[in-house]
Every structure is written in structure tokens, then in C-alpha cells.
Amino acid sequence: MNAVSLSHLGISYGARRVLNDISFDIPSSQVVGLLGRNGTGKTTLLRSLFGLIPTDAGTVSVLGRDPLREAPTMRLAVGFMSENCHLYRWMTGPQLGAFLAPFYPAWNAQALAEDFRRLEIPADQPVGRMSKGTQRKLMLALTLAPAPELLLLDEPLAGLDPVARDQIRDTIIGTLADRGTTILLSSQEVDEIAPICDRVLILGSSRLLLDASRDELAKRIRRIIVTLENPVGAVPVHPNILSATVLGSQLELVLREFSEEALQALLANYKVRDVRTEGLSLREIFVACAGRKEVAI
Amino acid sequence: MIRVDESSPVPIYQQIVEEVKRAVLTGVFGPDQRLPSIRELALELKVNPNTVAKAYQEMEAQRVIYFRRGQGAYISPRSEEERVQEAQREISRLFRQVLDIAHSLRLSRSRLNDLFRQAAQEHPDMKEEKP
Numbered sequence: 001m002n003a004v005s006l007s008h009l010g011i012s013y014g015a016r017r018v019l020n021d022i023s024f025d026i027p028s029s030q031v032v033g034l035l036g037r038n039g040t041g042k043t044t045l046l047r048s049l050f051g052l053i054p055t056d057a058g059t060v061s062v063l064g065r066d067p068l069r070e071a072p073t074m075r076l077a078v079g080f081m082s083e084n085c086h087l088y089r090w091m092t093g094p095q096l097g098a099f100l101a102p103f104y105p106a107w108n109a110q111a112l113a114e115d116f117r118r119l120e121i122p123a124d125q126p127v128g129r130m131s132k133g134t135q136r137k138l139m140l141a142l143t144l145a146p147a148p149e150l151l152l153l154d155e156p157l158a159g160l161d162p163v164a165r166d167q168i169r170d171t172i173i174g175t176l177a178d179r180g181t182t183i184l185l186s187s188q189e190v191d192e193i194a195p196i197c198d199r200v201l202i203l204g205s206s207r208l209l210l211d212a213s214r215d216e217l218a219k220r221i222r223r224i225i226v227t228l229e230n231p232v233g234a235v236p237v238h239p240n241i242l243s244a245t246v247l248g249s250q251l252e253l254v255l256r257e258f259s260e261e262a263l264q265a266l267l268a269n270y271k272v273r274d275v276r277t278e279g280l281s282l283r284e285i286f287v288a289c290a291g292r293k294e295v296a297i
Numbered sequence: 298m299i300r301v302d303e304s305s306p307v308p309i310y311q312q313i314v315e316e317v318k319r320a321v322l323t324g325v326f327g328p329d330q331r332l333p334s335i336r337e338l339a340l341e342l343k344v345n346p347n348t349v350a351k352a353y354q355e356m357e358a359q360r361v362i363y364f365r366r367g368q369g370a371y372i373s374p375r376s377e378e379e380r381v382q383e384a385q386r387e388i389s390r391l392f393r394q395v396l397d398i399a400h401s402l403r404l405s406r407s408r409l410n411d412l413f414r415q416a417a418q419e420h421p422d423m424k425e426e427k428p
Contacts, residue, residue: 031345169343177336177346195303195344215308227401274401279306 001064003028003150003182004049010057011044018044020206022058026182028149033193034186036203037290042186043083045203046152049184050080063150076104079148083155085135089128093121093138097145104146115141119167133164140168144175151175153185157192165192172196194282202289209289218279221288222258225278226251229271236266242288249273254280254288298325301342309344313352318361321372322383328374332362 004026011019019041026032036042047053048060051067051074060067065074087096093116101107116123119137127135140156156172157165173196175181187193194200200217202210212220221242232246240262242254251270255263258277267275280288299316301309320326332338335353339346353370356362362370375383399409417423 029347031347166343170340173339173343173346174336177339191303195301195309195342195348198345198347215310218306218308276397276401281304281306283304 001028002026002061003030003063004184005061006058007060008058009045009048009055009060011041011048011053011055017206019048022208024201024208024211026184028182029180031176031183031196031198032185033197033200034184034203035188035190035200035286035290036186036209038188039205040203040290041206042203043154046080046154046184046186047082049152050075050078076106076146077149078152079143079146079150080152081139081143081154081156083158085127085132085139087127087135087139087142090126092124092126093141094123096127096138096142100142100145106147107145108147109145111147112141112145115144115171119171133160136160137164137167137171140171144171147179149182151181151183151185153183155186155188157187157189165189169196190283190286191281200282202286204290210285214282217282217285220258221254221256221280221285222277223280223284224251224253224255224263225276226253226267226270226272227274229273236270238266241266254284299338299342301344309342310348310352310355313338313342313349314355314359314361317352317356318383319387321361321375322380322387326372328372330372331368332370332372334369 002025004024006025007023009019009022010017022045034042034045044053048055049062049067051062051071054068062074063077067074088099091099097109097112097116101109115121119141121134121138121141122130125134127138130138136156136159140153143151143153151172153172156168160168169192172183172185176183176196185193185196194214197214199213200210201208228249228251231249232251235244235246235251236253240256242256244254245252253266255266263275263277298320299313301312301316303309305312307315317326317332326332332353333341335346335349339349342349353362357364357370360373363373364370396409404412
């Protein structure tokens with residue numbers, strides 16, 4: 001069974017369509033990175049999966065349940081870490097743990113105490129006096145304590161120092177190794193989350209621009225460095241060319257849906273001296289996809 | 298000791314495979330040496346444990362490592378002949394890269410041969426063939 005299943009999801013705020021015709025499935029134990037520029041609907045998507053926002057088109061299923069109508073049962077098995085801290089400001093970490101535990105049958109107090117120690121969360125400090133980084137770490141520990149099957153993490157690394165970012169990543173990796181949790185996480189720290197993800201989704205303005213496994217990306221999107229016999233005159237034009245740069249007699253193309261045949265066809269009218277192809281980092285792919293106005297890949 | 302480059306286009310599981318093979322080739326990992334567990338290596342490299350598991354499966358398929366039930370992964374012992382063959386494959390791979398560059402720089406084969414002899418002459422340990 002898929003942990004998450006979206007079919008033609010649409011969400012509007014008033015007259016504005018925030019998400020349009022979004023479809024994808026996330027199988028159990030997969031780690032999916034949700035990328036996109038600011039304002040592309042990442043938070044809206046995560047919130048709708050947790051049943052916090054009504055959808056107005058399509059269907060959503062989370063662990064086989066309708067997140068809106070079956071929110072109470074669904075939320076027992078889903079951990080949602082929002083971007084903003086909504087914890088009671090006068091409570092300390094252990095107090096919050098004791099307060100939340102009765103709501104969750106699978107609450108693991110021992111694992112929580114271990115996470116508090118590893119994440120260096122002070123036991124005697126109320127949330128209101130914690131730094132933003134400590135608040136985020138506390139939120140993550142509390143999100144993991146009920147042993148969720150699915151984690152929805154909204155910007156878990158945003159605004160944190162490098163040590164705190166590492167601590168959060170280590171906690172996520174440890175959870176994956178120990179429990180094989182399914183994770184959907186949004187982030188702008190593209191290079192830092194890339195190695196954690198099995199798969200990447202890139203949201204453009206309200207639509208899905210790209211959905212590919214990490215290993216598939218390097219095959220599907222490639223950089224082509226072509227050296228011509230003469231200085232480059234005209235740049236080839238094709239919908240699959242994401243970007244083209246010229247330097248003297250060198251032409252650099254970022255090409256999607258790469259194949260040798262497609263490349264030969266593009267270069268048919270050029271006197272080519274040398275061609276090299278290489279893959280792109282996730283960050284470069286993100287910029288190439290999200291940085292231009294274009295059709296979905 | 299094993300390093301992966303997060304911004305490299307080479308899949309991370311493949312980078313791990315290459316790194317371990319290189320470590321075996323250079324003698325950093327000896328025969329029957331125990332490798333870190335999947336959890337340990339995932340935390341060390343800050344990568345998804347699924348990725349490390351995939352690398353370990355790939356290395357088992359290529360007989361770089363073997364598993365002992367319930368105890369983890371170990372480096373496969375190899376004969377001297379296998380070691381030499383692998384070393385030759387690695388060098389051939391690097392030569393192909395050099396040839397690609399030479400070709401794009403329009404360097405002739407004889408000029409390339411001269412350059413190789415000169416580089417070998419200047420190298421402290423490769424000046425003369427050792428017995």
C-alpha cells in the first residue's frame with residue numbers, strides 16, 4: 001500500500017489556485033524531497049496531507065485514510081512538523097512529553113528521552129526561552145515520539161546553524177535506519193537534503209515540474225558541452241533545452257529527456273569538434289527547472 | 298575514510314561502491330575486514346540508509362564484500378592475480394580520461410607517448426622498473 005496517494009489534487013485560496021492537478025504516490029519507506037521556490041505551495045501540500053486544509057479537487061489518501069474526514073485516526077500514525085513553533089511557550093521539553101504522551105498509544109518515552117539527550121535539548125528551559133534551533137529540535141523529537149509511520153517535515157533545516165542541521169539530519173537518518181519510516185520533507189537546503197532523498201519532487205507555480213528518483217535524475221537531465229569548429233553562431237532551440245550558454249566556440253546546453261539520438265538531432269547542423277556530457281547536481285537541476293517559466297518535465 | 302560528494306551527478310550508492318573498491322585496491326581495507334553497519338555508514342556519510350543498503354547489495358553482487366549472517370559485511374579476500382587485474386582496470390579507466398582530454402586538445406599519439414615517458418622519468422618511484 002502507498003503511504004501517500006494524490007490524484008489530481010487542487011487547492012484554492014479564494015480565487016487563487018495554489019495547487020493544480022497534482023498527482024503522485026509515495027510507497028512505504030520512501031524518502032521524498034519536496035522542492036520548490038518560495039510560494040509554490042509546498043507548505044499547502046504538506047498541510048493538506050495532514051488534514052489541515054480542505055481540498056477542492058481530486059482525492060487524497062494518507063495511510064489509506066482520508067486526511068480530512070479521518071483526521072483523528074490518521075494523525076496517530078502521521079507526524080507533522082510545521083515550519084512555525086506552536087508549542088506552549090511556558091512548558092519545558094519533558095513537560096510537553098508528559099502532556100502529549102496520553103494522546104498516542106505508541107508513544108515512546110524512552111526514545112524521546114534519548115532524542116532530548118542527543119539533540120541537546122535542556123530539560124529545565126521553557127519553549128519561550130529556547131533558541132529557534134532548539135525549538136526546531138524539540139519539535140522534531142516530539143514529532144518522532146509517537147513512532148509515526150509517515151513523517152511530513154516542513155523545512156526541518158530552515159534557519160539553523162550547521163551543527164543543529166547535522167543533528168536534525170542525523171536524527172532523521174537514525175529514524176530511517178531503525179524504523180524505515182516514510183518521509184516527505186520540504187526544504188530549500190537542496191544540497192543538504194539531496195543525499196537523504198530517494199526521490200525528488202519539484203513544484204513550480206502550483207504544478208509539479210519534476211518527479212524523479214535521485215539516480216534517474218542524472219540520466220534524464222544532462223549537461224552537454226559542445227566544442228565547435230567555429231565560434232558559436234546560432235543557439236539550437238528545442239523545448240527540451242532547459243538552458244544554453246555560449247563561450248567562444250563552446251556551447252553548453254542543459255538538456256532534459258536526454259538520449260544520444262536526441263543529442264545527434266540537435267547538433268545535426270553544427271560542425272562539431274568535441275562533445276562531452278555530464279550529469280548535474282540536484283541544486284543545478286533545481287535551478288534549471290524552477291528558475292525558468294516552462295512546461296512540466 | 299569513505300567520502301561521497303553530495304553535489305556530484307554520480308549516484309551516491311555508486312560513489313560508495315567506487316570508494317570501497319579504491320580502498321580495497323590501495324590496501325586501506327584488508328581481506329576479511331569488517332565494514333561499518335548500514336546505520337553507522339549512513340550516519341557518517343549523512344545519506345539515506347536505503348542508499349547504503351543499495352551500495353552494499355551492489356558490492357556483494359560484484360563480490361567486493363560478503364555478508365556473515367547477523368554480523369555484517371566483510372571485505373572479500375582476493376588473489377594476487379585478481380588484485381593486479383583490478384589495478385590494471387583502474388589505470389585503463391584513468392588512461393581513457395587522459396585520452397579524451399588529449400583528443401579534445403588535438404594532441405598526437407606520439408606527443409602523448411613522449412609526455413608519458415617524461416612524466417614517468419620525473420616520478421620519484423617510477424623512474425626505473427623495479428625488479
